[in-house]
Amino acid sequence: MAIAAYDTIIFDLGDVLFDWDEPKNVASLAALPKGAMREMMNSTTWYDLDRGLLPAEEAYKIMGEELKIEASLVQQAIDAAALSLRVNEQWAELVEKLAAKPGLRVYAMSNISKEHFEYIRTLPFPWEAFTRVFTSAAAGMRKPDLCFYQYVINETRCNPSRTIFLDDRTENIVAARSFGIRGEIVTESERTKEGRIYRFFKNVVLGEPLALAEAFLHSESGKLDSIYSEKGVVFRDNFAQLLIWGLTDMEDIIYLLWPDGTRWKGSLRCSSPDDNASVASSTDSAVVLNDKVRESKKSRPLQDGLWNYFTEKPVGTTETFPADADTTSIAYLTIPQEHLHRVADPKLVLDAMAANMNVDGIMQVYFTEDRPRICAIVSVNMLRFFLKYGGDDLDLDTDLRLAATRNLVVNCLANNAVMNGTRHYTTIESFLYFISLFFAELRAKAERNPTKNANLLQTLERHIYRSLVQSLGKPANPLALAMRTRACQVFGIERDLLRWEMDELLVLQEEDGGWPAGYFCRAGRTGADIGSRGFTTAMAWRILKDYEPEGCVA
Known part of the structure; x- marks a missing residue:
């Protein structure tokens, strides 16, 4: 079992554990x-x-x-x-649960006279749950006197960085925080099970978020669908499934429609290519390459490498939908070696991408002539695809085919061009996530061949660090928050700087162990935001999993 990051909880009494009638x-x-x-x-x-x-x-x-x-x-x-004081029964129950957790100590610290403390002790509260109660009358000090906090720290021998203090007054919280204690202001709306702070204790301090997340993913195997956030329309797609697979390596929980029309759930083939006339398969995807490319490539092998976003009839867009470079790139970045025989040779697809450029020489999103689109975030994933399968001689610093696409990515990063997302992606966190993965992959390749991609690696490192640090602590929807946290984790941002992100993410875990869908990309035609509980949960699961060896997940 993971060890909680906090081992000491200090509660105020009035307006926290007790209400006023x-x-x-x-x-x-x-x-x-x-x-x-x-x-x-x-x-x-x-x-x-x-x-x-x-x-x-x-x-x-x-x-x-x-x-x-x-x-x-x-x-x-x-x-x-x-x-008129009465016990807040929900919080009294919470105090008992906290006190029962091994390795966790619970205290009270209150400004209260000797006479009134004698009275309040007669109220039906589980006083035995407290390791000790510190009253201002007994100590001869009161909050926010710093000496009172120092006295409690000395008496409890607590580590301030592993201590949480709850109070209803701002000045008392400020004093606690000055010692490095995590201070939480408890408002009237927070003193319920629906309140954020209650959920923080339940999910972060008492919960087993990693185990619950894993249980959710397995319980929803084959049902981790995507959703148009605003309309609540659920649909099935390859893109989120591939992302979930890449994060978890759980082959058994995802479903796919392979480019050859084969339906697949986990390691089982569920239908043959002949059964897919009504879905967005190779027929419906309307893949149209220019004649020159079609003549130079074998149609069938190439078609087997071009992935469609949807696994069924498209939803929220045109009746037919083309294969796209984003889903295709993610597929090749995700598919394990043992499954590569199911798809076309990666080099065939890379050549098709490189030939599918706009007037600026930037690789386009769709493998079709009637949707001329570019996207900086999709470009990141295409460059990742080239980096993985372009061969040991590939140098993104000098490759002329990829120069315009590379420059688009670097310039958008350097100038915060996607701070409001793009046509195809909703948030900047999507950009930060994929480009942090790109940086990590470049860094890993540099260990084997430091002479390749050196300038790009250095440039990305400088700008990604700045962008990630600037993003910390900013409110975001659940999926964007998870992407930001994972981006920081992959890039190597110090974990201490991610305390807010981790706490906020864990607070969002729901009763069934999953996370809300949030949103990260959008339908280009309508602008409808797209999210996925499965993707958000897989992202949170991976963050927790990678932190687990450090001994704590909160």
């Missing part, structure tokens, strides 16, 4: 001047009461004098407020 003795509060309760709670006298420097009776007398009212009215109002 409507006071039963409303008259006692009404007897105070307007705003008096707030004024008292922010007075030095109240602070001294919290610190145990004044007995309650004397503090009430002083506050009464300051407000020009009887001390008895002050006491009655404060007692009425205290009596």
Whole structure:
């Protein structure tokens, strides 16, 4: 079992573990001047009461004098407020679960007078779950006094970087964070099972995200479909399946429609090419290469290497849909060696790509003349395909066939050109993900042959690092967040810098172990965003899997 990154949890009491009901003795509060309760709670006298420097009776007398009212009215109002406290049962249950987790210690740290703590201890809360309760009255210090935090750190011997502190006041959180403690502000909306912080504890601290993600992927084997996010239309495609396969190596959970028309789920052939007249197979894909290319290549072998995005009748686009360079590139980058006999020789496909250029010499997205499209993100995957199968002599620094495509990628990266996505991709995270994979593949090849691709490798390293660091901490949909995190992981960004990304990603894990679909690409014709629970979950699974040897996943 993975070890959690956090081993110490410190809770505030009021407005975190306890809620306030409507006071039963409303008259006692009404007897105070307007705003008096707030004024008292922010007075030095109240602070001294919290610190145990004044007995309650004397503090009430002083506050009464300051407000020009009887001390008895002050006491009655404060007692009425205290009596309105009730246990938040959902959070009480959470505290018990946290305390029961091996290696995890749970504490309380509260600004509270001796008298009121004696009362609150009578409420039906699982006090035995706390390793220790630190009160301001007993310590002679109160939050946000830094000395109080230092005292608790010393007494618990906790590692601040592995400690979480929860409080409802910003100043108290700031003080905790100044020590390197993870501070979380608990708002009223957070004190439910649906709240983000509750989900954080459930998924990150208590959960087994890797095991749950793997169970989800296997339970949904053959059903990891894609979805048009805005319309909720589910469809089946090769592209997401290939990406899932590449991330997980789980051949048994994906389905494919191979270019020769064979349907395949895992290692089983489900139908023959003759059974696919109604789907987007080689017939429906409308692959049209110019005559010169068709004459120079054997049609059947080449057709067996050109992949279609869809595995069934196209959805959300034209009735027929051409094979595309993106799905084709991802297929060849994913398919293990033992399955390459099912497809055309990669070099035939590379030649077809290199011949399918626009007026600027940039390789195009579709293998058809009636959809002249280029895309910087698709270009990244085509260059990855060339790098893998272009031979040991390939040098992307000098190869003239690929120069315009390479320059498009580098210039878009250097100038943040795809910060709003492209025609075919929704988010910049898609670009960062694929180009980080490209960089890692270049880096691996440089270890064998450092004289090739050296300039491109150096240029990409500088710009990718800048782009990734700039992207950290920014809100994103679940799939984009997963792609960003994986990109950083692949590139080699220090894990400490990814704490926000990892926590946010884990909070999003759902009850069934999977992640929401999110979105990462789009239908070029309509602009509809496309996501996939399977792809998001596979991405999260791979991130967790690669971090597992480090001893923790949170």
